[in-house]
Amino acid sequence: xxxxxxxxxxxxxxxxxxxxxxxxxxxxxxxxxxxxxxxxxxxxxxxxxxxxxxxxxxxxxxxxxxxxxxxxxxxxxxxxxxxxxxxxxxxxxxxxxxxxxxxxxxxxxxxxxxxxxxxxxxxxxxxxxxxxxxxxxxxxxxxxxxxxxxxxxxxxxxxxxxxxxxxxxxxxxxxxxxxxxxxxxxxxxxxxxxxxxxxxxxxxxxxxxxxxxxxxx
Amino acid sequence: xxxxxxxxxxxxxxxxxxxxxxxxxxxxxxxxxxxxxxxxxxxxxxxxxxxxxxxxxxxxxxxxxxxxxxxxxxxxxxxxxxxxxxxxxxxxxxxxxxxxxxxxxxxxxxxxxxxxxxxxxxxxxxxxxxxxxxxxxxxxxxxxxxxxxxxxxxxxxxxxxxxxxxxxxxxxxxxxxxxxxxxxxxxxxxxxxxxxxxxxxxxxxxxxxxxxxxxxx
Numbered sequence: 001x002x003x004x005x006x007x008x009x010x011x012x013x014x015x016x017x018x019x020x021x022x023x024x025x026x027x028x029x030x031x032x033x034x035x036x037x038x039x040x041x042x043x044x045x046x047x048x049x050x051x052x053x054x055x056x057x058x059x060x061x062x063x064x065x066x067x068x069x070x071x072x073x074x075x076x077x078x079x080x081x082x083x084x085x086x087x088x089x090x091x092x093x094x095x096x097x098x099x100x101x102x103x104x105x106x107x108x109x110x111x112x113x114x115x116x117x118x119x120x121x122x123x124x125x126x127x128x129x130x131x132x133x134x135x136x137x138x139x140x141x142x143x144x145x146x147x148x149x150x151x152x153x154x155x156x157x158x159x160x161x162x163x164x165x166x167x168x169x170x171x172x173x174x175x176x177x178x179x180x181x182x183x184x185x186x187x188x189x190x191x192x193x194x195x196x197x198x199x200x201x202x203x204x205x206x207x208x209x210x211x212x213x214x215x216x217x
Numbered sequence: 218x219x220x221x222x223x224x225x226x227x228x229x230x231x232x233x234x235x236x237x238x239x240x241x242x243x244x245x246x247x248x249x250x251x252x253x254x255x256x257x258x259x260x261x262x263x264x265x266x267x268x269x270x271x272x273x274x275x276x277x278x279x280x281x282x283x284x285x286x287x288x289x290x291x292x293x294x295x296x297x298x299x300x301x302x303x304x305x306x307x308x309x310x311x312x313x314x315x316x317x318x319x320x321x322x323x324x325x326x327x328x329x330x331x332x333x334x335x336x337x338x339x340x341x342x343x344x345x346x347x348x349x350x351x352x353x354x355x356x357x358x359x360x361x362x363x364x365x366x367x368x369x370x371x372x373x374x375x376x377x378x379x380x381x382x383x384x385x386x387x388x389x390x391x392x393x394x395x396x397x398x399x400x401x402x403x404x405x406x407x408x409x410x411x412x413x414x415x416x417x418x419x420x421x422x423x424x425x426x427x428x429x430x431x432x433x434x
Contacts, residue, residue, distance in 0.1 A: 215363040
């Protein structure tokens with residue numbers, strides 16, 4: 001499959017490398033073609049890896065992963081161009097975090113809305129699926145880094161795109177993603193991402209994740 | 218011990234009944250003495266249970282549990298009176314939720330602050346400890362309702378009050394509460410409380426909870 005990765009940070013690197021290993025063609029996009037980090041990623045990932053602008057990556061792709069920083073994702077998607085996003089699945093991994101010692105969420109992108117929902121509103125022809133945004137990128141593509149059972153959440157407005165993304169999650173090693181329902185549930189997984197930093201500070205390792213334990217009654 | 222419960226809802230009922238079972242004297246407080254729900258709770262819980270105003274309950278207590286609705290907790294505490302809160306541990310179980318199909322948090326009490334922090338700011342002589350606010354009240358006082366391992370979080374600015382509250386959590390059945398550190402971490406557990414409703418809708422039971430699974434590396 002042809003996959004576009006928006007963003008050249010740790011998340012884009014990890015997701016892109018995993019998809020290359022799985023046999024896909026991956027183009028990493030950034031603000032400008034020839035971005036130093038994107039070029040380095042291509043060099044490390046062989047002939048099925050390529051790079052270009054956000055527009056290049058989105059135009060190339062059948063499925064797009066939003067791995068940009070959530071606070072600037074809407075800007076990045078605007079550079080990608082609505083015509084290059086239309087009709088495609090956009091896997092939104094970004095969190096609208098204001099970075100700091102104590103992470104908080106961008107008020108206009110949280111609480112009574114979410115980044116996922118705002119993207120969907122702006123690009124109604126794109127199939128936004130929110131997932132993978134509640135753990136560190138190494139865990140995203142290798143859940144075995146965390147021992148025992150632990151969970152990944154998925155939400156989106158349509159079932160067919162979610163089924164496709166569940167297939168990709170299965171390739172990554174996630175056996176039973178928790179389908180929260182429509183995209184409004186992105187609010188809660190984006191909130192959960194803010195919880196990541198205090199737990200990282202506490203445990204001193206990024207290799208942790210949440211599990212939901214459910215009883216009867 | 219003499220314990221004050223602020224609030225006559227499900228949480229206050231469950232915490233109060235458990236503390237009575239454990240041998241404590243518990244006074245439930247509400248806006249007015251003789252509140253119908255408080256009177257009923259007293260009738261169900263025997264001679265060591267009593268009721269009165271918020272002020273009566275706080276004045277009576279060595280330790281106070283804030284079980285009011287988070288959006289009105291500051292108002293309830295004002296009715297309790299700073300002089301009745303001073304020098305005491307306040308276990309803050311409340312979440313500043315705006316109720317609705319999709320729960321959201323009161324903006325002035327969330328994201329870059331929290332209800333726990335705002336209470337602490339207003340009552341600097343009170344020892345605020347945030348805990349128990351991330352699960353259903355039946356699970357709060359009986360963690361065995363959820364199978365397997367699952368977690369409870371605690372945070373607060375001073376260690377001694379946290380140690381005392383950990384002891385109470387142990388009585389409730391919680392073996393190893395996760396100490397997140399100071400009270401600023403209440404932001405994240407209050408956010409997690411918003412995640413409760415979509416999961417309740419999904420699982421159809423309130424008997425669930427989060428676990429943090431931690432690996433190496």
